[in-house]
Amino acid sequence: MEEKKDFDDLESEVIEKGKCALCGGCVATCRLLDYGYLSVDFSEERPVIREGQRCPPDCGYCYYQCPRVEKPELREGLEEMYEVVSTDEEIRKACQDGGAVTSLLAYALENAIVEGCITIANKGEWKPEVQVVMNKAGLIKGAGSKYTPAAALTGIADAILKYDLWSVALVGTPCEMAAYEKMLVVGRGTHNAHNFSSHIRLRIGLFCLGCYSYEKLMKGYLEQKQGIDLSKVTKLQISDDVLHVYAGEEERLSTGIAEIEDYKRDGCKVCEDFTGLFSDISVGNNGTPEGKSSVIVRTDFGREVFEDALERGYIEAKPIESSGADLIHKLMKKKKEAGIAEKERRKKRLMEQSK
Ligand code: SF4
Ligand code: SF4
Ligand code: SF4
Numbered sequence: 001m002e003e004k005k006d007f008d009d010l011e012s013e014v015i016e017k018g019k020c021a022l023c024g025g026c027v028a029t030c031r032l033l034d035y036g037y038l039s040v041d042f043s044e045e046r047p048v049i050r051e052g053q054r055c056p057p058d059c060g061y062c063y064y065q066c067p068r069v070e071k072p073e074l075r076e077g078l079e080e081m082y083e084v085v086s087t088d089e090e091i092r093k094a095c096q097d098g099g100a101v102t103s104l105l106a107y108a109l110e111n112a113i114v115e116g117c118i119t120i121a122n123k124g125e126w127k128p129e130v131q132v133v134m135n136k137a138g139l140i141k142g143a144g145s146k147y148t149p150a151a152a153l154t155g156i157a158d159a160i161l162k163y164d165l166w167s168v169a170l171v172g173t174p175c176e177m178a179a180y181e182k183m184l185v186v187g188r189g190t191h192n193a194h195n196f197s198s199h200i201r202l203r204i205g206l207f208c209l210g211c212y213s214y215e216k217l218m219k220g221y222l223e224q225k226q227g228i229d230l231s232k233v234t235k236l237q238i239s240d241d242v243l244h245v246y247a248g249e250e251e252r253l254s255t256g257i258a259e260i261e262d263y264k265r266d267g268c269k270v271c272e273d274f275t276g277l278f279s280d281i282s283v284g285n286n287g288t289p290e291g292k293s294s295v296i297v298r299t300d301f302g303r304e305v306f307e308d309a310l311e312r313g314y315i316e317a318k319p320i321e322s323s324g325a326d327l328i329h330k331l332m333k334k335k336k337e338a339g340i341a342e343k344e345r346r347k348k349r350l351m352e353q354s355k
Pocket of ligand 2: 033059
């Protein structure tokens with residue numbers, strides 16, 4: 001029988017090869033298994049194992065559930081696209097674009113679809129922090145994109161082990177949606193620790209063209225090079241290939257993303273998914289006018305949630321313009337091709353080095 005792989009193999013095959021998406025899936029899995037040997041080292045932006053720790057020979061789940069070891073298989077799903085805006089003024093004011101994510105989560109919480117939501121808050125100086133929230137105030141705190149890695153899947157372990165929640169919404173980047181799918185595929189038929197597979201009810205994926213190193217983008221570039229006081233930043237937004245940095249009403253910076261390309265995480269350069277193909281509902285800002293969200297309903301359950309939120313007046317929606325849908329498809333194709341090309345480049349480089 002083939003020997004089981006473990007965290008050492010995850011390190012050598014994924015993390016040290018610049019493929020890690022920092023989704024947090026390995027850390028969450030190890031915690032759910034009640035080992036808790038792994039954590040995220042945010043200064044190095046990588047998962048790490050407790051020093052000197054040896055793993056049980058029959059485990060290895062952190063390796064097998066990693067979406068960068070092997071991708072999960074995509075089930076054919078729906079692709080219904082809408083232009084959406086929240087009907088809640090407080091949410092609209094606090095949120096990026098149309099506030100669709102926050103309103104869908106508020107609907108899910110207030111109508112007992114979920115008990116808690118895993119989102120990312122600003123810990124201060126725009127440092128992302130995973131939070132499990134159970135009310136609208138918490139949701140508003142987590143509104144807006146952060147563009148630096150947070151390892152959202154660690155929130156699954158928090159929701160189950162710390163808060164004892166039975167039904168949770170997970171909001172994350174496309175890699176985090178894929179990582180949860182992989183956790184399910186590997187975990188459901190084997191350990192299913194703490195019965196985790198029945199806890200995540202709703203998955204909302206956020207459009208993503210890339211995520212940046214916190215130290216390089218926020219500290220090195222925005223704070224040191226551009227002289228921006230991070231504690232005053234109220235919103236970061238990337239739209240139409242431009243990064244906008246706001247402090248209240250004032251736009252402190254607007255720069256093309258080519259300028260910050262060097263700060264992109266290596267794991268993002270091989271990423272092929274723009275919209276979150278493994279979500280129930282995907283949300284972003286491309287393809288719709290300012291102040292609106294683009295929403296893609298991908299599963300029957302996603303449609304149920306979306307239609308009920310609409311019926312109960314949490315959101316307003318209309319089918320997306322065909323030019324918007326075309327743009328989203330174009331960006332999906334572009335990201336997929338870029339990810340494949342980067343993988344090919346890396347493969348070639350390795351072959352040349354081994355000659
Ligand atoms: S991609 Fe996710 S599961 Fe894989 S090593 Fe990185 S954090 Fe862990
Ligand atoms: S092999 Fe098991 S115990 Fe060891 S780090 Fe991975 S999940 Fe944790
Ligand atoms: S670019 Fe891909 S790997 Fe990077 S954060 Fe976005 S979805 Fe994850």
